[in-house]
Amino acid sequence: MKRKSFILVLYFGCFLTLTGCWSQKELTDLAIISAMGIDLTENGEYASTLQIINPSNVAGGLQGGGAGQGPPVSIYTATGSSIIEMNQRASKKLPRRRYYAHTNVLVIGEELARKEGITGILDAIERHQEFRMTAVIIIAHGVKASDLLKVLTPVDKIPANKIIKNLRFTEEQWGEVFTLNLQDVKKDMTAVGKSPVISGFSIEGDPVQGSKMENVQTSDPETTLSATGLAIFKEGKLVDWIDGKTARGTVLILDKIKNTGISFDWKDKKDVGTFQVIRMNSKNIATMKKGKPKITVEVKAEGYLSEIRTAVNLTDPKILIEMEDTIEKTIKEEILLAVEEGKKVKSDIFGFGQVFHQNHPKEWQKLKAEWHDVHFPELTVDVNVEVYIRRTGLRNNPSVLKQ
Amino acid sequence: MEKAKIGAYQFFVLLLLFELGSAVLVPIAIGANRDAWIAILISTVGGVLLFFVYYRLYKFYPQLTPTEYMEKLLGKFFGKILAFAYILFFVYISARVLRDFGEMLLSFAYVDTPLFIVNTLFILVIIYALQKGIEVIARTGELFFNLLYLLAVIGFILIISSGLIDLNQLKPYLEQGWTTVFNVVVTETLYVPFGEAFVLSVILPYIKDTKKIKYAGIAGIVLSGINLSLVMAINISVLGIDLATRSQFPLLTTVQSIQIAEFLERLDVFFMVSMVIGIFFKASIYFYAAVSGTTILFKFKEPSKLVYPIGLVILFMSITIANSYSEHLKEGLDLTTRFLHPFFLVLAPVFLLAIAYVKNRKRKKK
Incomplete structure (x- = not known):
């Protein structure tokens, strides 16, 4: 009898320890980042733009009744002297915990790509456990990465998804751009006999107008994102665009x-x-x-x-x-x-x-x-x-x- | 020595799981750059030769474990000293393997969890299994062997069908010449994992069908060699040499790059499961060798009672062994594979075999 009750106590003890909540993250506490943009500020610091999914607005939209509730994504920005630092600084504005495992798009501002190159900034991302190397990388053509990520898109509500699908289907059907993930870029950059080419995206129309809900509430959005050209890199820096x-x-x-x-x-x-x-x-x-x-x-x-x-x-x-x-x-x-x-x-x-x-x-x-x-x-x-x-x-x- | 009976197939499975163990997860033979897979294949041949050394030793004393025949061959005093050194070696390597496990989990999944917790949970499982005896471990091996190969085959198909493999990444072959390749073979891959098969001589006396041991052993080493070589070739052809070299766990990065049909992606769990299975068997068998050695050397009656104290030693050793993962790896390359492995896995067995030859020839003449 004593033995049995001992085992029972052990069982319940196991329940307490085996739930695996050492670093538990509740779904409602996560800010799911769908895309991240990195720019260079005027004083040489980095500026990051995090495009965060508003789950309720995305789901509402699918059922048809969600219009007018609010944008499917929200943008948070922060600056800092290193990639990790600025992203962590963004938590001052964010009510939730940043979650990178679903970040599918990384946007690099053109200025950053030209002046500093992309070699250094990819390191933090590569090292990170959450961030996926299968994320697609694009260059903001002629605009800031932050402006690009703000634009709301029709049909595919989450702009990051629109960018990925856009690239994929253009690659399949036309071919001026192609999908390149971080791993491919890394591979190209480290091979001596090859330089990377990365697809560019640009904004057609007014970026400010594009960030408003009205942009997706008309049949002819004033501001759209479109794949434009390929960025040629040399020694990690953007040198030219081809189209x-x-x-x-x-x-x-x-x-x-x-x-x-x-x-x-x-x-x-x-x-x-x-x-x-x-x-x-x-x-x-x-x-x-x-x-x-x-x-x-x-x-x-x-x-x-x-x-x-x-x-x-x-x-x-x-x-x-x-x-x-x-x-x-x-x-x-x-x-x-x-x-x-x-x-x-x-x-x-x-x-x-x-x-x-x-x-x-x-x-x-x-x-x-x-x-x-x-x-x-x-x-x-x-x-x-x-x-x-x-x-x-x-x-x-x-x-x-x-x- | 406990009373246990193991089949030849079980031995083959244990050997294979043991060899794959942690070797499949870390970049082995990466010193040979793109030719890592060639280096592994060559080491496999060396591994088979080494296995013959261990097998001959077993043939001289088919009823005895290494601890026992060391005393017979070297005399009471020196035999005991060598046997004791082997126990320390087994404990140390077991701790290293456990540390590998903890570091892997912490690096990519349980970032916030302390190493101590992860290692404790794992050593508890190993202690439990060892307490049940080697037979249980062998049967567990049979079970997990199937799971591991199922995962490996699925993973292989997924990698191929996602079109990630670019065999051109393996070119040019032998860019740095054969010297680099052989250098890696002699200083690294010959010992880890192939030479480590010596540890399994501890369980050789338990095997029922003695005739099949030879074939089971060769099959185990050759198959694991081919597997390891294939994994390394896939890693390099998927990731390119730079990423494969810089990745702490290239197989993880390879598995992470799989993307099929929008939903078959992020298959980290493939890596995770094979890691747990592989490391479980590697750590357990080293651990078992230490326990078996101690039991015989100090004439313990119940080996299962020894499992707890040695388990604690391994646990604490695994944590205090190094301050950082880099230090742990450096120690592995500079101390373990340079001095400990050549001595314990090659020199000592070959020396013992030589003595055994001489002694037995004398006896025959008489």
Whole structure:
């Protein structure tokens, strides 16, 4: 009997200790940070912007009755001389405990990226147990990170989610920008033969107006966020922005494009056709010729014709082969445009150096030291493109072709 | 010596769990940079050779534990001294493994919890298991072996299907040449984890089917070597050499990078579970070796009673051993793998084997 009661007491003792509430954090006490922005202030300190989810407003919105209740996110800012310090200082304003495990977006202000670079500030984030290295990193193009995070967005209520989805679907369907997480950036930054390129986001419209609820209560929001261009980095610092075809060429070399429409000229008529890519991959091959490095970019693209606005007989396979050649040239031009841009700022954003390191380690030892400044700008880049038009959609000939 | 019977399969499982133990969690052989996986594979060959040394020793005295045959081989006085040194070594390494466990948990999950609490809870579990005897540990091993491999296979599939593996990261091969690789093999990976198989000679006398020991041992070492090499290759190809080198626990970082279909992510628990399983067996077996040695050396009748005091020693040692994790690691590299492991895991066994050869040849001549 005594033994039994002893065991009983032990059992209850276990209940007290086994609940695991050593550092318990109640859900209602957490400030879930969806995005974090870092800027440089005028006196050289860091300014952080924390975008915090208002759980009740997000849930209300989903059921349709939540409009007018308040914004789905709130912004808190703080300044400090180090990343950790300023974020902890933000707790003076925050009624809850900061929680980083759901921080999916890190926004770096352009000024910070240009003046100080991103190498140093990533350390604190990398070291942190809560912060995830799978968070997406973007650069605020032409604006402050704090302004970017303030803008409220329709459809996807939480701006951080909008940014991620925006990037992902642009990458899948168009290709001027691509998703890059912190781990990828770290990998690129530490590889000698590669510099990172990071997608940029900018504000269209008035930032102040964008932070108000009215912004999401109209069908045509006054202020929107849009992915604009790629930021080229050199030695950890932002040096240039690329956009449009140059940007797509870059993403193409990096083999990140899944789907895209390539407009091409046909018989002196500009951009009359569109080639819809279904599968595309590129490969960089490094060779050494007489001690000189050479890169061959090999691209294979497969797809169908999705638009043609000129009289051309698409039922003739020979014409399609001719068309393939034209598209190949267009893609090649785009790639060379990107390579020229990279050479101009002397930053190997394509990872050509890395390919040399991996395949010609001995020669790389000589090239390594001055790769970005001397050898990369002088590098011969050959582009081989193979395009296959597999079909022409649901119609054969365009109606403009009179038979 | 307690009365216990262990099957050859159980021995294989224990060996495998013991070898994987903490080695799969920390960056082993990272001194060889991108060629870490090559270094591990080479060490596996060395590990098999070392296992033959231990196995031959066992063959000379199939009924005796190392503590006993040390006395026979070196004489009463020196044999006892060496056996006692081994006990200290086992206790020390057990404490180190426990410290590894605590530091890992504290670094990434239980940041606010004191090390003492975490280590105490874990040593209590180990004490409980050891008190039940080696048979229970072996059976637990069978159970957890399946779980560990299930996790490993799922994790492997997830990593591959998330498209994270970039085999180009492993290139260029042998950038620093074979010398670096062999240097790492000889100073590091040969002992941890492969040489550590010596600790399992403590349980060799319990094994029923003596004929299968050889095959179980070789299979265990080879399989664990392949596993470790594969894990390191995956770590480097996912993280790149820089991140893999700078990560305290590369496997954790690798597992954390898995992102599939928006919801299969943050699978830290994979790492956590394999860590608890691996470290449990590694610490327990070292601990058991210490207990078994003490029982025989000091002629205790009930080994299970010894578990508590030695457990306390291990617990306190694990905390006082170093001030910081960095110091703990530094101590591991500078003291343990440089002096203790080569002596206890290679030199001493080889020396004992040599004596055993000479003695037995004399006997045969007579």
